[in-house]
Amino acid sequence: MDKYLPRVLRVDLTKKRFWVEERPDLFERGLGGAGVAIELLHELCPKGADPLGPENPIILAVGPLNPLFPLASKAVAMFKSPHTGNLGESHCGGRAALALRLAGFGALVIQGRSEVPVYLAIHRGRVQFRDARALWGLSSSLTVGRVLRENEPGAGARTILRIGRAGERLVTYANVIAETYRHFGRLGLGAVFGSKNLKAVVISGTVTVPIPDPPRYQKLYRELWERATRSDLMRKYHDLGTAQNIRPLHEIGALPVRNLLATGFPGEPSFTGEKLAQEFLGRRLACSACPVACIHLAILREPHPAEPYFYKTTFVSYDHEPLYALGSMLGMERAEDVLKLIDAVEVFGLDALTTGVVLAWATEAFERGLFGEGETGGLRPSWGNAAVYLEMIRRIAQREGEFYYVLGQGVRAASARYGGEEFALHFGGNEMPGYHTGPGALLTHLSGSRHSHLDSAGYLLDQENLQRGRKPSPEELARELFQEEARRQILSSLVVCFFARGLYDFGTISGALAALGIERTPEELENLGIQILRRKYAFKVREGFELDGLPIPQRAVEAPTPSGRVEEEFLRRALREMARLLEGEDGMA
DSSP states (O other): OOSSTTEEEEEETTTTEEEEEEOHHHHHHHOSHHHHHHHHHHHHSOTTOOTTSTTSOEEEEOOTTTTTSTTOOOEEEEEEOTTTSSEEEEEEOTTHHHHHHHTTOSEEEEESOOSSOEEEEEETTEEEEEEOTTTTTOSOHHHHHHHHHHHSSOTTSEEEEEOOHHHHTTOTTBOEEETTTEEEOSSOHHHHHHHTTEEEEEEEOOOOOOOSOHHHHHHHHHHHHHHHHHOHHHHHHHHHGGGGGHHHHHHHTOSOBTTTTBSSOSSOOTTOHHHHHHHTEEEEEOOTTOSSOOEEEEEEEEEOSSSTTOEEEEEEEEOHHHHHHTTGGGTOOOHHHHHHHHHHHHHHTBOHHHHHHHHHHHHHHHHTTSSOHHHHTSOOOOTTOHHHHHHHHHHHHHTOHHHHHHHTTOHHHHHHHHSOGGGOOEETTEEOOSOOOSHHHHHHHHHSSSSOTTTTOHHHHHHHHHHHTOOOOHHHHHHHHHHHHHHHHHHHHHTOOGGGTTTOOHHHHHHHHHHTTOOOOHHHHHHHHHHHHHHHHHHHHHTTOOSTTOOOOHHHHHSOBTTBOOOHHHHHHHHHHHHHHHTTTTOOO
């Protein structure tokens, strides 16, 4: 491999020092990205560490394909999550991977805690600790981005990672924003930044990554580029983005609505990908090394309350997850109101998906009388009430009063405090994603290493099985999802966008690595994916996680899916098989 990838930049915020470690052992064993990050997490995060303590490391890692191949556009963050108390893993597009790779590093590790707010400026392989007290407390994370863009060098090959007010106030699902429209979204990396008094990280790079076999590399690059740009699926991502999922999920009755009290609206939602593209789309953007441009920005025009013909114009990035969480889960009827809510969580630096599920739980709990206006500070949350939700988002980010402090810890904490656990939609402490397609989706949410729909993509398997009339046994389903999640560990170690999963089979990956001087057979890659997945599970078990007896949200098994209700016993059997596979009791490498 090239000389830059095995270099790990270590930063100690407490002592204001940095150093570089050469770790070819890690990158030879784990490739990069998730495979390297999980090993560093095992090494550097003490057992039982406080997620908001100085000993919890922030690990950013890239892989050998960044940014050399099409759609090799992601960076991986790993840490102990303050939201679940367990494995925290998040992926981000934009320019984060490009900048870290061109800075000459395969990984960045940040530990300790600064006495005063700081941001890190990483240029030409050196780290500067800059005073961020003037940035701390700014109401908008977007303002922070503008200030740093104007004052730090490296435009074009630079990333600016920063937190908003929610991260400063340690909301457990605060995110880290990159390049304004991309995020390390779930599981609370923003709160970990905040706990360290770390406002932002700016990284730029100028190194040239060497290519040992240019003709082979160029040939494979052109093939992948052509396949990506001519793919029907990639064309849909370019035209509509992931918002294309709203309409088909609604049509088959798999779109969670009003805290999963329903799985569709009486009529088509106003915020489908098609309608947003027709009525609001203003611009498309792409991550570095990506020809697809799936990032869609809506133009939101709001009239001035006192001046006719004056408007505030805002670009709002929308995807399936925020449209589901801040749209269908809250029973929203107007697309403009959904965009306002998405913009609000962007301003404060909150994870949109988690925020929407929290607000949905709070709305139902309020309707059921589990708390009243005394707790909510005079607000009366109700389905579709954008004005109230906007104010609740602000109070959660500010952590105003006990009620909003608890909401800032997620639905698991809120339902434990106020009741309503039977309709608290979380899986292992992480809020429900926007797919209620059947047993595959629920098993993915429960057993995945991140409790994310992207772990093993059970929602896709559900839809395939529905079309084929196939009904796998719990054990068959668990094995299929285990194999898919293990495969995705290789993609997240390279680090390749999951949208490109159809392009990067093990044979193609083996060829791409060979062009870069790294020899891995398809069989070796398959086994490595299993090993990485099991290392993640081992960390979770070390921190107290158990699949056996994991709570299954009652609402999730009560609400019908396109294939009917999912029996809890079916999921329990599948979880037992998944635990057996993760523990290595099946004889697989």
